[in-house]
Amino acid sequence: xxxxxxxxxxxxxxxxxxxxxxxxxxxxxxxxxxxxxxxxxxxxxxxxxxxxxxxxxxxxxxxxxxxxxxxxxxxxxxxxxxxxxxxxxxxxxxxxxxxxxxxxxxxxxxxxxxxxxx
Amino acid sequence: xxxxxxxxxxxxxxxxxxxxxxxxxxxxxxxxxxxxxxxxxxxxxxxxxxxxxxxxxxxxxxxxxxxxxxxxxxxxxxxxxxxxxxxxxxxxxxxxxxxxxxxxxxxxxxxx
Numbered sequence: 001x002x003x004x005x006x007x008x009x010x011x012x013x014x015x016x017x018x019x020x021x022x023x024x025x026x027x028x029x030x031x032x033x034x035x036x037x038x039x040x041x042x043x044x045x046x047x048x049x050x051x052x053x054x055x056x057x058x059x060x061x062x063x064x065x066x067x068x069x070x071x072x073x074x075x076x077x078x079x080x081x082x083x084x085x086x087x088x089x090x091x092x093x094x095x096x097x098x099x100x101x102x103x104x105x106x107x108x109x110x111x112x113x114x115x116x117x118x
Numbered sequence: 119x120x121x122x123x124x125x126x127x128x129x130x131x132x133x134x135x136x137x138x139x140x141x142x143x144x145x146x147x148x149x150x151x152x153x154x155x156x157x158x159x160x161x162x163x164x165x166x167x168x169x170x171x172x173x174x175x176x177x178x179x180x181x182x183x184x185x186x187x188x189x190x191x192x193x194x195x196x197x198x199x200x201x202x203x204x205x206x207x208x209x210x211x212x213x214x215x216x217x218x219x220x221x222x223x224x225x226x227x228x229x230x
Contacts, residue, residue, distance in 0.1 A: 004161075033217055042124075042207060043162065045217040056217065091161065106152070107218060109161040 002027070004094050004110035005074075012116045019079040019086070021113040025094030032075045033107060034067060037089040046090075049075055082117045089114045120145040122210050124221025131198050132229050139224045141208035142190040148210040151184060151191045152218065157204045165206075166193070198228045 005024040013019050025032050030051055035043040045059040049069040060067065064082075069075040079086055093107040121144040131137045143151075152167035168175045168182045168191065175182050179198075184191040195202055205225050209218040 035220075042222040043218075043220040045219070048217055059217075106164070106167070109154075109163070111161045 004029075004092055004108055006090075006092050006110035006113050008113060009111065010114050010116070012118060013082045014118050015083055016081050019082050019115055019117075021077040021079075021090050021092075021115070022074040023077070023092030023094075023110060024074040025092075026108055029094035029096055029108070031095045032069050033093045033095070034075075034077050035091045035093065035109075037091060037112070039088070043091065046077070079115070082115070084117045087115055087117045120148055120210055120212075120219040122208060122219045122221045124208050124224060126224060127222065128225045128227070130227045130229060133198060133200060135198055137193075137195045137198050137202070137226055137228075139193045139206055139208070139226070140190060141192070141210075141221050142188075143210040143219075144189065145210070145212065146186075146189065147212045148219075149213060150211045151182070152209050152211075153182060153193050154207045154209065154220075155204045156207065156223075162207060195226075198226075200228050200230050202226060203228045 004026055007022050032049045034046040036046055037043050047060045047067045048056040052071050064080045066078045089112045091112045092110045095107050124141045149170035153165050154162035155165045156162040166177050166180050166182050168184050173184055179196045181194040205223045207223050208221040211218045
């Protein structure tokens, strides 16, 4: 099992460009979460998706950010017209289908994509 | 929503000593409390978790305690080793919730 795969690991963009970050969940996982980590800070929830559905985007900035998890292919976090404040590590995590009786979100994280905006 | 606070933000201990990291949470409905370890430049990895139906859980040198009444939980690492040096994050969640709420992290340094 390859785990949660994220790419690219490092991405450099100039202000105003677009950034696309990809995440393939663990095999058998159909729930994907995106978190942002600013330097020296904790993980902040951005969005939770299942296949073809955005379930919770309460942590996503209202403008320039979007996410999708198509029926086929990886989940994509898209940042349009990037600004310097978008520089951060973006982590994707996945969890198994359903919560089961335990009902807890046991998340497995990817290695992250580090975005640098010049 | 849930608010998780974590202390201290940095912690240095001598190799072999114990380390304790404390977290508080605000939402009494939270019932799942994982701890993640993040080494420099790497992914957060789950090291231990506890659910609200137990008060303590141990796994070798790591233990976690939970006080539901006071809404706080702690991570205890005994006989620390240099490879324990990392940032540790606590988190809280509840059944059916969409995400984990993370603390701000504790940077643990174990001095050889």
